[in-house]
Amino acid sequence: MADPSSYRPKPGQVPDSPGVYRFRDEHRRVIYVGKAKSLRQRLASYFQDIAGLHPRTATMVTTAASVEWTVVSTEVEALQLEYTWIKEYDPRFNVKYRDDKSYPSLAVTMNEQYPRVQVMRGPKKKGVRYFGPYGHAWAIRETVDLMLRVFPVRTCSAGVFKRSAQIGRPCLLGYIGKCSAPCVGRVTPEEHRELAEDFCDFMAGRTGTYLSRLEKEMHEAAEEMEYEKAARLRDDIGALRRAMEKNAVVLADATDADLVAVAEDELEAAVQIFHVRGGRVRGQRGWVTDKVEAVDTAGLVEHALQQLYGEETGESVPKEVLVPALPEDTPALSQWLAERRGSGVSLRIPQRGDKKALMETVHRNAQQSLALHKTKRASDLTTRSRALEEIAEALELDSAPLRIECFDISHLQGDDVVASMVVFEDGLARKSEYRRFQIKTFEGQDDVRSMHEVVSRRFRRYLQEKLKTGEWEAQEGEAPEAPEDDGRAKRFAYPPQLVVVDGGQPQVAAAKRALEELGVDDVAVCGLAKRLEEVWLPGEDDPVVLPRTSEGLYLLQRVRDEAHRFAIRYQRNKRGKRLKAGALDEVPGLGESRRQALVKHFGSVKKLRQATIDQICEVPGIGRKTAEAVAVALARSVPAGPAVNTATGEIIEDENPAQRVGAPPSGGWETSSERGTEQ
Numbered sequence: 001m002a003d004p005s006s007y008r009p010k011p012g013q014v015p016d017s018p019g020v021y022r023f024r025d026e027h028r029r030v031i032y033v034g035k036a037k038s039l040r041q042r043l044a045s046y047f048q049d050i051a052g053l054h055p056r057t058a059t060m061v062t063t064a065a066s067v068e069w070t071v072v073s074t075e076v077e078a079l080q081l082e083y084t085w086i087k088e089y090d091p092r093f094n095v096k097y098r099d100d101k102s103y104p105s106l107a108v109t110m111n112e113q114y115p116r117v118q119v120m121r122g123p124k125k126k127g128v129r130y131f132g133p134y135g136h137a138w139a140i141r142e143t144v145d146l147m148l149r150v151f152p153v154r155t156c157s158a159g160v161f162k163r164s165a166q167i168g169r170p171c172l173l174g175y176i177g178k179c180s181a182p183c184v185g186r187v188t189p190e191e192h193r194e195l196a197e198d199f200c201d202f203m204a205g206r207t208g209t210y211l212s213r214l215e216k217e218m219h220e221a222a223e224e225m226e227y228e229k230a231a232r233l234r235d236d237i238g239a240l241r242r243a244m245e246k247n248a249v250v251l252a253d254a255t256d257a258d259l260v261a262v263a264e265d266e267l268e269a270a271v272q273i274f275h276v277r278g279g280r281v282r283g284q285r286g287w288v289t290d291k292v293e294a295v296d297t298a299g300l301v302e303h304a305l306q307q308l309y310g311e312e313t314g315e316s317v318p319k320e321v322l323v324p325a326l327p328e329d330t331p332a333l334s335q336w337l338a339e340r341r342g343s344g345v346s347l348r349i350p351q352r353g354d355k356k357a358l359m360e361t362v363h364r365n366a367q368q369s370l371a372l373h374k375t376k377r378a379s380d381l382t383t384r385s386r387a388l389e390e391i392a393e394a395l396e397l398d399s400a401p402l403r404i405e406c407f408d409i410s411h412l413q414g415d416d417v418v419a420s421m422v423v424f425e426d427g428l429a430r431k432s433e434y435r436r437f438q439i440k441t442f443e444g445q446d447d448v449r450s451m452h453e454v455v456s457r458r459f460r461r462y463l464q465e466k467l468k469t470g471e472w473e474a475q476e477g478e479a480p481e482a483p484e485d486d487g488r489a490k491r492f493a494y495p496p497q498l499v500v501v502d503g504g505q506p507q508v509a510a511a512k513r514a515l516e517e518l519g520v521d522d523v524a525v526c527g528l529a530k531r532l533e534e535v536w537l538p539g540e541d542d543p544v545v546l547p548r549t550s551e552g553l554y555l556l557q558r559v560r561d562e563a564h565r566f567a568i569r570y571q572r573n574k575r576g577k578r579l580k581a582g583a584l585d586e587v588p589g590l591g592e593s594r595r596q597a598l599v600k601h602f603g604s605v606k607k608l609r610q611a612t613i614d615q616i617c618e619v620p621g622i623g624r625k626t627a628e629a630v631a632v633a634l635a636r637s638v639p640a641g642p643a644v645n646t647a648t649g650e651i652i653e654d655e656n657p658a659q660r661v662g663a664p665p666s667g668g669w670e671t672s673s674e675r676g677t678e679q
Contacts (some may be wrong), residue, residue, distance in 0.1 A: 004061045008047045016040040019071040020081045023064035027465070030089040032060050032293070035078040037329070039069050054294035060093045075332035076339070077340060083306045092291050095269075095303045105283070106131040106140045108153070108200055113189055114161070114182045115146055117153050124311070126276070131159035131203045146239045148178040150210070151199040154192065155179065204277060204315075211237060255279055258308075259350075260360055262300050263366035267291055270370035271304045274362050275318075288373045302327035309340055317341035317427075322350050324361055383551055390552030391498070394544050397524055397538065401498035402426055406559045407454055407511070408502040410567035414445035416575045419454040420567035423496070424559050432601030436570045448506045455499065455514040460494055463518060495523055502560050504529040504536050504543075512538040528560045587626070587633045594621050598630065600622035609634045 019039040023032040036042030046067075050058050072078045072085035086094050088276065107120035111127025119137050124130055130314055144155065146250035156179070164170050164183040182192040202210055205510050218233035259274045268290055275283040287304070293301070301323045317340050328331050330347060337345040350356040388400035404424045411417040435455050499515075501507045509528035515523060526544075527536040534543035535551065546553035583603070584595045601619045602608040608616070608630075616627035 001135050004047050004064075005048070007066045009043065009063070009067065011601060012044050014069065015071055017071050018073070018075050018078045019069050020078050020085065021067060021069040022085065022089075022091075023060065024066045024068070025063055026065040028066075030085070030091050032091050032093040033082055033085045033089065035082040035329075037075060037077075039071070043067065043069070056093070056292060057294045060293065063093075075329050076335050079306070079329065079332055079336050083605070086306075087310070095289050095291065095293055095295055095300065104137045106144065106203065108196055110193075110196065110200075114154050114192055117148075117155050117196075117199065124316075129200050130316070131200075131277075136520055145178075147199065147202065148173070149239045150177055150214070150236045151195050151202065152180040153196050153199050154182060156183075203280040203282075215668075253447060255320060256318045257322055257355075258318050259322045259355075259362045260301060260304055260308075261324055261359060261362035261366045262297055262304070263363065263370045264297065264300065265370070268374070269300050270366045270368065270373060271300065272362050272369060273304075273308065273368040274358070274365075276358075276641070277318075284365075286369045288369065296325075298325040300328045301325055302329075302333060305333060305337070309337060313340050314342060317345060319344070320346045320348075322348065322355060324349065324359065324363065330516070341586040384555070387427055387551035388557040390550055391555065394535065394546055394552060395498070395524060395526055397497070399497070401496070401524070403494060403496040404498045404500060404559055405458075405496040406500040406502065406563040407458075408560070408563035408567040409439075409447045409450045409452060410564075410571040411445060412571065412575060414443075416571055417445070417450060418567060418571045418574060419450060420563050420570060421454070421458060422559065422563045422566055424555075424562075427555060429562060434566060436566070438574075447503065448510045451501055451503070451507045452514045455501075455511045456518065458668070459495075459515060459518050459520050459523075463520075488532075494521075497524065499523055499525045500556060500563075501527045502530075502563055503527050504534070508536045508538050528556050530560075533557065584630065584633065587629045590626060590630065594619075594626075597621060605634075 018035075018037055020033065021039060021043060022030050025031050034042070046053075046057065046061050050062070053061070062451075070081065071082060080274075096126055104119050104121050107118055108131075109116045109118070109127070110129050111113040111125075119140050120128070120130070148155070155173065156164070161183050164174075164181075168184055170179065170181035170184050170186070171196065173179035174184070174186070180187045180192055180195060182189065198210070214233055214237050218230050218237065221227075221230035221233060255276060256278065257276045259276065261272050263270045263272075268288060271287045271289075273285050274281055275285075287307075289300075295450075305323075305327075319341075321337065326347070326349060334345055334347045337347065350359050375512070385400075391397070392400045402425060403486045406422050407419060409417065409419050417439040419437040419439065421435040421437070423430040425433075435458070435647050436571055437457065439450050439453060441453050442449060499511055501511050504527055508525060511527075512525045515521070515525065525538055528537060529543070530533070532543075532545075533548075534545060535553075535556065536543050546556075584590060584598065598608055598616070598619055599605060602611060613624070613627045613631055616622055616630055617624055622630075
C-alpha cells in the first residue's frame with residue numbers, strides 16, 4: 001500500500017487548466033482516469049488527509065504509485081479524451097457499465113444494392129440503419145411480419161438471394177407477397193431501395209403520411225369499384241395500425257428523446273434507458289455497475305451518457321436527453337452530444353407533464369432491475385463462494401483460489417497440436433484473459449510434453465512482467481527483457497492461485513515441473529481426470545475424490561470443460577485452414593487480394609497452372625519475380641495422376657504441356673536469382 005505523499009506533485013507543477021489525469025499503480029497499469037476543469041484543484045483534493053477521503057477514493061490513492069496529466073484546450077476535449085482513455089485502458093477504479101444482456105436491433109442494410117431487413121446484435125456497422133434496441137428478438141420479427149405487407153423489402157440471407165437468382169424463382173415470401181422479389185427482377189434496384197427508405201421512414205415515426213396515402217388510395221379504389229384492391233389496402237392499413245399499437249404513444253408532441261434513470265445503493269447502481277421516437281417507445285436497455293469510485297447520481301448519469309453515445313453519430317443521438325440529475329459539466333456534455341449529432345441537443349431534467357410521468361416509469365424499471373440483479377447475484381455469489389471454499393479445503397490451500405487458470409491440449413492424431421488457457425476469476429469466466437498456444441518445440445503427439453511447454457511459456461511471460469517491476473531478479477539467460485509497458489492491462493501480469501490441467505498424474509507432474517524449473521513456488525497445481533472426475537495433486541499416488549454434489553467439483557468441471565471447448569475450437573479452425581490451403585498459399589509475399597486476382601483472371605487454378613510466366617505477368621499487381629514464384633509453387637503441386645472427366649471416363653490431356661506452369665519448357669526457366677542482378 002503506497003503513501004500518497006510519496007508521489008504527490010510538487011506545488012506549482014500542476015497547471016490550473018482543463019485536462020485529464022491518470023493514476024497508475026506500481027506496475028505502471030492505469031487504475032483510474034478522470035477529467036477536471038482545473039487540474040490543480042482536482043488533484044489537490046486527492047492528496048488531503050486519507051481519513052477525510054471517501055473509502056473508495058482512499059483505496060484508489062493508496063493503490064496508486066504515480067499520477068500524470070494531459071492539458072487540453074476545452075472541457076469538451078477533456079470529456080472526449082476521458083472517454084477514449086477509459087475505453088482504452090479499462091481502469092479498475094472507474095465506473096464501467098456492463099450490459100445485463102445483448103440487445104437486438106432492427107437493422108436495414110442500406111449499404112447493399114438490395115437492402116435487407118434483419119435482426120442484428122453487436123457493434124453497429126457503417127451504412128446500416130438501426131431501430132431499437134428491443135427487449136426481445138421476437139418483438140422485432142412480429143413487427144416486421146406486419147409491415148412486410150405494405151413494404152415488401154428483402155429479408156432473406158445472401159445465400160438464399162443468390163440461389164433464387166440462379167434458378168429464376170423467388171422464395172416463399174416472394175410468392176405470398178411479403179417480398180418484392182428483386183432476386184428475379186420483379187422490381188428494379190431503385191424501386192427496391194425506395195421501398196426500403198419508406199420502411200425506414202415509417203419506423204422512424206413518420207407514420208401519418210403513409211396511413212393518409214393508403215386511406216386515400218383505398219377510397220379511390222372503392223369508388224372505381226376495384227373492391228379487391230380496396231380490400232387489400234384496407235388490410236395493409238390494419239397491419240400498419242397493429243404495428244403501431246405495439247409501441248404505444250407516450251408523448252403526444254411526437255418527441256424524439258432518450259430518458260435515462262438511475263437506481264442506486266451504496267455498492268451498485270442500475271441504469272435504464274427508454275428510446276422514444278415520434279412520441280413512441282421504440283427501444284429499451286439497461287446496465288448494472290459496481291460503484292468502484294466515489295460517485296453521485298450526476299456522475300453516474302455522466303458515465304452512462306458517455307457509454308451510451310460514445311460510438312454514436314447522427315440521428316442515433318436524439319434531439320433531447322432527459323436525465324434525473326444534471327452532470328457537473330452540463331454545458332460541455334451538451335456540446336459534446338451536439339457535435340456527435342451534428343445539431344443541437346437539449347440535456348435537462350423533466351419538471352412536469354408527460355415527460356416527468358414517463359421518467360418515473362423509467363425509474364421504476366431501474367429500481368426493479370437493481371432488485372432483480374441483487375437477487376440473482378446474492379444467490380450466485382453464495383454458490384460461488386461455497387465452491388471456492390470447498391476447493392481450498394479439498395486441496396489444502398491457504399485461501400480460496402480467486403483466480404483459476406486451466407490448460408488443455410488438443411490435436412487430431414498428432415496433427416495440429418494446440419493448447420488453450422482459460423481464466424476464471426471469483427468463479428466466473430474472464431474471457432478477455434483467454435489465451436491460445438501452438439506447440440512449437442516438437443512435432444507429434446505427446447500431451448505431457450505439450451503441457452510442460454505451455455505452462456512454461458505462460459509463467460515465463462509472468463516472470464517477464466515481474467522483471468520489469470523489479471519484483472523478481474532473473475538469473476542469466478532465464479528471461480528476456482520484456483517490451484516497455486504502456487499502462488494497458490496485460491494478460492499474463494497476474495498470477496493464478498490455482499492451475500488446473502485437463503488430465504491425470506502425468507499432466508499434473510509436467511505442469512508442476514515447469515513451475516519448479518522457473519522458480520514459481522506460490523501457485524497450486526491440480527488435474528481433473530475425465531474418466532471418474534478425480535482430482536490429482538502433484539506427488540500423490542491417490543486422487544482427491546470430491547462428492548458428486550460438491551459445488552467445488554462442479555466449478556472445476558466447468559473450468560475444465562471450458563478449456564476443452566476453447567482448445568477444440570482452435571484446433572478445428574487451424575485444421576480447417578490447413579486443409580483449405582492451396583499451392584498459392586505457399587508463395588511468399590502473395591496476399592489474399594492478389595491470389596484472388598490471379599484465380600479471377602484465369603478462371604481457375606488449373607488454367608493458371610497452364611499459363612506461361614508472361615501470361616501471369618499480365619495480371620495487375622503481379623511482377624516477374626512473383627510470377628516466377630507462382631510458377632514454381634504450382635509446379636510442385638502438379639496432380640499425381642491425369643485429369644479425368646467423371647461423366648465420360650475420358651482422360652483429359654493438356655493441349656500444350658510444354659507451356660503450362662508446372663512443366664517448364666525444354667530450356668528451363670531463367671529465374672531472377674539465376675540471371676543475377678544487372679549493374
